Amino acid sequence: MGTVMLGTEVAKAMKERLIQRAEAMKEKGVMPKLAILRVGARPDDLSYERGAKKRMELTGMASQVVELPEDVSQKKLEETLEALNRDTSVHGILVFRPLPGHLDEEPLKQMIDPVKDVDCMSPVNMAKVFAGDDSGYAPxxxxxxxxxxxxxxxxxxxxxxxxxxxxxxxxxxxxxxxxxxxxxxxxxxxxxxxxxxxxxxxxxxxxxxxxxxxxxxxxxxxxxxxxxxxxxxxxxxxxxxxxxxxxxxxxxxxxxxxxxxxGSVTTSVLAGHVLRAAESISGVK
Amino acid sequence: MGTVMLGTEVAKAMKERLIQRAEAMKEKGVMPKLAILRVGARPDDLSYERGAKKRMELTGMASQVVELPEDVSQKKLEETLEALNRDTSVHGILVFRPLPGHLDEEPLKQMIDPVKDVDCMSPVNMAKVFAGDDSGYAPxxxxxxxxxxxxxxxxxxxxxxxxxxxxxxxxxxxxxxxxxxxxxxxxxxxxxxxxxxxxxxxxxxxxxxxxxxxxxxxxxxxxxxxxxxxxxxxxxxxxxxxxxxxxxxxxxxxxxxxxxxxGSVTTSVLAGHVLRAAESISGVK
Missing domain, CATH: 3.40.50.720 (NAD(P)-binding Rossmann-like Domain)
Known part of the structure; x- marks a missing residue:
């Protein structure tokens, strides 16, 4: 009989550590924040979004959802991502994929700030994972x-x-x-x-x-x-x-x-990445 | 008794194909060229350099060696690479590594034009190899x-x-x-x-x-x-x-x-990458 490995238990243990680190950041005046960029309203995305928002809240951090209509133009999508790159209150960015068929993911991969790329969309982070360099973010x-x-x-x-x-x-x-x-x-x-x-x-x-x-x-x-x-x-x-x-x-x-x-651990890893991004961007730890 | 796989035979077969492709490029007015950037004079580097130059010559293509003294500054090295990036007569760039201890390889990886990066130094090409995207260059x-x-x-x-x-x-x-x-x-x-x-x-x-x-x-x-x-x-x-x-x-x-x-096939792959870079940069095929 195998021991059942409960992701919910792992997430619980991670939560305690994340709360402490987030607390330390907030004491230094930085509120770690995740921005979710969602195009359309696929049920899978909405379900993950609920989990991610809840996890950020449970660990004392902020999140923000930017929703774009399913028929958004490539230009508008790129401008929105660029604005999140520039927004100094945002530390981590998650772009839901796959995108609707008329949109091209490639330019977004190149464009996302690698420091804010908390789910490994950028080739910079992909190359780091490949090279075994843990200064980036793995998926x-x-x-x-x-x-x-x-x-x-x-x-x-x-x-x-x-x-x-x-x-x-x-x-x-x-x-x-x-x-x-x-x-x-x-x-x-x-x-x-x-x-x-x-x-x-x-x-x-x-x-x-x-x-x-x-x-x-x-x-x-x-x-x-x-x-x-x-x-x-x-x-x-x-x-x-x-x-x-x-x-x-x-x-x-x-x-x-x-x-x-x-699957129950994924949003905890995401929250940890946002925290690491906030530490790195703000220079506070 | 195993069949001996001779790299020299493979290189011979590749040579014929490379000559034809280089010929087609030259007819359209483009001479494919490899630039080798070498710091110091390590025997391993010199040996590979001889092989690479000979392979370029045998396949009807050009090569150029840029040698920098072993005690070159980081700034001078970066300027030299930047100049090769900009030089429109250069299609492929090979930087010998490892560099002497006082030099930092990281900025060079980020700096090298991915299109000219014929031996997979850039994270852009590393990420492509990782993703199985063969539009880049593998080592x-x-x-x-x-x-x-x-x-x-x-x-x-x-x-x-x-x-x-x-x-x-x-x-x-x-x-x-x-x-x-x-x-x-x-x-x-x-x-x-x-x-x-x-x-x-x-x-x-x-x-x-x-x-x-x-x-x-x-x-x-x-x-x-x-x-x-x-x-x-x-x-x-x-x-x-x-x-x-x-x-x-x-x-x-x-x-x-x-x-x-x-080992006898490596410089033929390199020559093929230079050719592909020349095709891609010049828009001629």
Missing amino acids: CTAEAVMEMLDHYGIDPEGKKVTVVGRSMVVGKPLAMLLLKRHATVTTCHTRTADLAGTCRQAQILVAAAGKAKMVTADMTGEGAVVLDVGINVDEEGNLCGDVDFEAVEPKASFISPVPRGV | CTAEAVMEMLDHYGIDPEGKKVTVVGRSMVVGKPLAMLLLKRHATVTTCHTRTADLAGTCRQAQILVAAAGKAKMVTADMTGEGAVVLDVGINVDEEGNLCGDVDFEAVEPKASFISPVPRGV
Whole structure:
């Protein structure tokens, strides 16, 4: 029977530390603030936005939502981002993606101030994650996985880790974060020939493929640590991860559920990034 | 007995294609040119410089060496790079690294024009390699490994590939190039617990650890493709790779030697990048 790794517990522990750091900033006259730039009103974005705003509030920090209509022009969008770059009361900027089809994300990536880019949209931060330079910001979800491991005392050093998925939001940056912590990292994906075998060898298995319940018991090694980054809806309309939790849990030493798993830590990482941005921009710590 | 993968053969085949493309550019009035920026006179740099100049000449393109004294100031170095950025007759810039200890590489990385950055010094190109966007330039040695595979008809798709080494010059960018070609990539390093076992499972094994003859026969799977990126000097003062060639060759299906292996392809990749830069800068193709 695996220990269930609760993201909600990790977030609770992080909250205490974030409150203290935010308090120290406020005592020095700086109110850390996140600006969310949202185009349109996709339900996923609105749901994440509620979580992010609540997390900022719970940790004593500020947030602001800038909403643009779904048919906004590229020019107006770029001007809005530029204004947030310049706004000295804003320390972190989160731009919801993907953008509607008529808009081009590329110029925004180049434009966002890397110091305020708290979810790794800028190539400057991407290059830092790639290089193992932790002065930048990793994508929040990838870093949330590392927070889960740290909270439960699991050191990836020297371990065989398999990451299923190679997205720029989770799979690839997570592989880099794990490599920096000296794990031996294998990246799998849809074209991997022997996916089951490769997963079975992992001491730490991370599912970030975006496919409901794809990781089954026969893909899991005895005693593996299993982290589930997926957020899907199953046939019955219930939220589920990339891991078949009921089947895998008896074999795992540790396993994260969905919901209340990795996803519950993401906004805490985001809040931490805003705090770090505020410290760096204001020169106060 | 493994087929020996000769980098010299790969370079010969690439040369014909490069000559034709350079010819087409010259007919349109553009002479592709590489500028090499060298500080001091390290023997390694001088040796690579000779090879790069010869390769440019053999493919009908131009090169220019800008040499600065070993005690050059940061300011003078930055001004020199800035001048090469602005020089419209220069299409590619190679800065030899590491720089002498009193100089800071960081501002140069930020400063080099990404379009002229033919050996992936700029974070813009690093981020592109990370993202699998091939509009940038990968580090030449990492790409040389891909050229070797392609020339010998070895498709990495779906294959288990182990890369030993996690440098920003070879290991990490190569892992990204292989992922883009749909290999299942494992990155190993000095802290990997079971290095021999992990290497033995690989269908394609790339040694880029910088440690003489570290890959032995018991680390090689039967029929593996073995690529050696190392350039070391053995006890007797002879050039050798990271692979114990004599011991490994009987087990390998393909194996690259040192010298005359991957290292012989690097300057051809560099010349190809200069050509691509010239095409892109001049708008001629």
